[in-house]
Amino acid sequence: MSRALQDIISELEQDRSLSEPDRLRERSEVLDSLETWRHGSLPHDVHAEAAVEAGLRHRIEALCAALESIDGQLCRSIRQDIRNGSGAHRLLEWARAAAVGRDAGAEVRGDSYDHLDELISGVLQIDEPEVPLAGLAAEMVFYQPTPARHIFDMAARTALDERDVLIDLGSGLGQVPLLAAICTGARCIGIEWEAAYVECARRCAHALNLDRATFVQGDVREADLSAGTAFYLYTPFKGTMLREVLDRLKAEAAGREIRICTLGPCTATVAQEKWLQVAGSWEIHRPAVFRSA
Numbered sequence: 001m002s003r004a005l006q007d008i009i010s011e012l013e014q015d016r017s018l019s020e021p022d023r024l025r026e027r028s029e030v031l032d033s034l035e036t037w038r039h040g041s042l043p044h045d046v047h048a049e050a051a052v053e054a055g056l057r058h059r060i061e062a063l064c065a066a067l068e069s070i071d072g073q074l075c076r077s078i079r080q081d082i083r084n085g086s087g088a089h090r091l092l093e094w095a096r097a098a099a100v101g102r103d104a105g106a107e108v109r110g111d112s113y114d115h116l117d118e119l120i121s122g123v124l125q126i127d128e129p130e131v132p133l134a135g136l137a138a139e140m141v142f143y144q145p146t147p148a149r150h151i152f153d154m155a156a157r158t159a160l161d162e163r164d165v166l167i168d169l170g171s172g173l174g175q176v177p178l179l180a181a182i183c184t185g186a187r188c189i190g191i192e193w194e195a196a197y198v199e200c201a202r203r204c205a206h207a208l209n210l211d212r213a214t215f216v217q218g219d220v221r222e223a224d225l226s227a228g229t230a231f232y233l234y235t236p237f238k239g240t241m242l243r244e245v246l247d248r249l250k251a252e253a254a255g256r257e258i259r260i261c262t263l264g265p266c267t268a269t270v271a272q273e274k275w276l277q278v279a280g281s282w283e284i285h286r287p288a289v290f291r292s293a
């Protein structure tokens with residue numbers, strides 16, 4: 001086994017294609033496969049020879065560090081483009097490439113993450129909250145970010161432009177408004193209960209010069225929704241809270257046409273609303289888009 005491991009490492013060390021910036025997915029797979037050996041135990045027979053073990057550990061660490069450094073450079077250059085206002089095409093290229101690379105027909109769980117999420121995390125570099133969270137009330141759903149592929153999918157299917165205001169209802173750390181502001185012409189607002197998340201999202205928007213992404217702390221049930229032309233819900237709440245917010249959206253739709261995009265279990269509830277029509281096809285593992293009638 002130690003021989004086999006050494007052969008694998010040698011092969012990876014010589015694989016120059018891994019240094020090409022667009023081999024992000026391949027680098028991610030290699031880093032995943034080396035994770036156990038990098039931080040855990042090596043195959044049993046490697047332990048027999050301390051020098052072999054130390055040498056192998058050193059090579060694994062150097063290989064991982066080299067691959068991470070390429071990813072780091074890639075993320076820094078995309079961040080710079082975003083700051084200069086030209087990040088959209090870079091991110092959209094990555095999103096397209098990732099969509100092509102996904103196995104056609106293979107069922108991908110709607111809430112699973114992939115190498116596109118690793119790229120987005122490196123690009124946005126959203127901080128962790130520095131202060132304790134306030135805690136959620138009953139029926140509020142804890143924070144979980146929308147997988148990046150769904151954000152690009154939603155932005156493409158809603159064709160958001162300068163006339164639009166996208167409001168993410170329960171925006172967490174702000175990934176949806178941030179990416180939508182980078183990749184579309186829309187003004188993007190996140191409304192979030194947890195003040196600590198709002199601060200993190202604001203810092204990220206500021207660091208990336210994203211004036212069109214703003215964040216409001218508050219309860220969606222009481223927030224101002226009057227500017228929104230498109231609303232996004234990644235199942236932020238359930239039960240009577242969801243009912244109350246849907247009634248508020250219905251009232252907004254009495255004055256203008258709005259679109260509502262959903263992901264996760266709340267989609268089934270939203271689909272029952274008589275004042276909404278589903279736009280296009282609705283697939284269980286993708287965001288659904290509804291239009292007010």
Ligand SMILES: C[S@@+](CC[C@H](N)C(=O)[O-])C[C@H]1O[C@@H](n2cnc3c(N)ncnc32)[C@H](O)[C@@H]1O
Pocket residue numbers: 136139140141142143144145146168169170171172173174175176191192193194197218219220221233234235236237241
């Ligand atoms: C599943 S996460 C979605 C996060 C984000 N929209 C995304 O897709 O990446 C739900 C978020 O909604 C927030 N939330 C739940 N109830 C809320 C309410 N009534 N008002 C504001 N935010 C709420 C939670 O704190 C959490 O951050």
